[in-house]
Amino acid sequence: MRFAVHLEVRLRPTIADPEGATIERALPALGFDDVHRVRAGRSFRLEIEADDEGTARRRASELALRLLANPVMEDTDLLSLTAVAVEPAP
Amino acid sequence: MFPGSNCEHDVVRAVESIGGNAEIVWHAATDVSAFDVVVLPGGFAHGDYLRAGALARFAPVMGAVADFAASGGAVIGICNGFQVLTEAGLLPGALQKNVHLRFLCEPAALRVDSTRSVLTRRVPLGTELVLPINHFVGRFVCDDATLAELVAEERVVLRYVDNPNGSVDDIAGICNEAGNVVGLMPHPERAADRLVGGVDGVLLLTSLLELSGAAAA
Numbered sequence: 001m002r003f004a005v006h007l008e009v010r011l012r013p014t015i016a017d018p019e020g021a022t023i024e025r026a027l028p029a030l031g032f033d034d035v036h037r038v039r040a041g042r043s044f045r046l047e048i049e050a051d052d053e054g055t056a057r058r059r060a061s062e063l064a065l066r067l068l069a070n071p072v073m074e075d076t077d078l079l080s081l082t083a084v085a086v087e088p089a090p
Numbered sequence: 091m092f093p094g095s096n097c098e099h100d101v102v103r104a105v106e107s108i109g110g111n112a113e114i115v116w117h118a119a120t121d122v123s124a125f126d127v128v129v130l131p132g133g134f135a136h137g138d139y140l141r142a143g144a145l146a147r148f149a150p151v152m153g154a155v156a157d158f159a160a161s162g163g164a165v166i167g168i169c170n171g172f173q174v175l176t177e178a179g180l181l182p183g184a185l186q187k188n189v190h191l192r193f194l195c196e197p198a199a200l201r202v203d204s205t206r207s208v209l210t211r212r213v214p215l216g217t218e219l220v221l222p223i224n225h226f227v228g229r230f231v232c233d234d235a236t237l238a239e240l241v242a243e244e245r246v247v248l249r250y251v252d253n254p255n256g257s258v259d260d261i262a263g264i265c266n267e268a269g270n271v272v273g274l275m276p277h278p279e280r281a282a283d284r285l286v287g288g289v290d291g292v293l294l295l296t297s298l299l300e301l302s303g304a305a306a307a
Contacts, residue, residue: 016189016231016256070141
């Protein structure tokens with residue numbers, strides 16, 4: 001089976017996020033003066049081949065921790081995981 | 091060197107100018123045991139994709155570098171090399187984007203705050219050096235427990251006199267517990283010739299030369 005995975009990587013709450021802070025400072029100029037606590041992060045979409053959902057979930061978390069995020073400064077979340085059809089080769 | 095490194099020739103030139111021999115080792119190498127010192131140069135290894143140093147740490151040579159470090163060999167990571175060493179877990183903490191999101195390319199005043207490392211042991215404690223910095227991802231971060239450990243064990247080898255990037259505790263360079271693995275953001279190899287503005291880097295690099303068999307003989 002194949003699963004579509006959406007992962008988020010973001011800085012830990014205690015790590016200063018100058019990118020988020022800069023975006024937050026820019027927003028009032030556009031009339032968004034009601035926005036607070038902006039944090040920037042990254043999202044990754046990928047597909048995993050696995051026998052079942054549990055395995056796919058475990059593999060996704062493992063690759064997120066070992067490569068996509070640096071656990072010293074980043075947290076990661078699995079936002080979604082859904083079974084998908086495998087596209088036939090062109 | 092990794093694909094994307096760009097300071098390796100500066101290191102070779104600086105080392106040769108003080109009487110050492112240097113050789114550039116490609117990242118696919120699997121053995122570095124013949125050397126006295128390994129330097130991970132600055133640059134943008136693997137384009138710094140994902141995070142600075144995140145992909146370089148999986149290069150074949152990094153296994154050899156880890157073995158070399160474990161057996162007491164001197165490993166120096168400069169700038170991007172420092173980022174690679176933290177990603178590889180050979181040094182604690184991590185490097186993050188500068189706090190004001192500006193790329194910095196300027197001379198930085200630094201203070202030697204520990205002589206415990208192979209890079210600083212010949213330099214008197216408290217010596218001020220001016221070395222170039224050249225980075226966007228140079229803000230050293232770590233958790234409070236790690237910082238307390240680094241400070242207590244005198245492993246903060248270099249501090250900025252005037253913190254340019256928001257690094258925790260003004261940290262510009264650290265070493266591992268044994269002092270043989272050192273990472274620093276400033277570039278000593280670019281301050282090794284009077285023609286290019288300063289020779290303070292020589293003070294640090296000379297400490298390394300002493301480790302070589304040639305110098306000892």
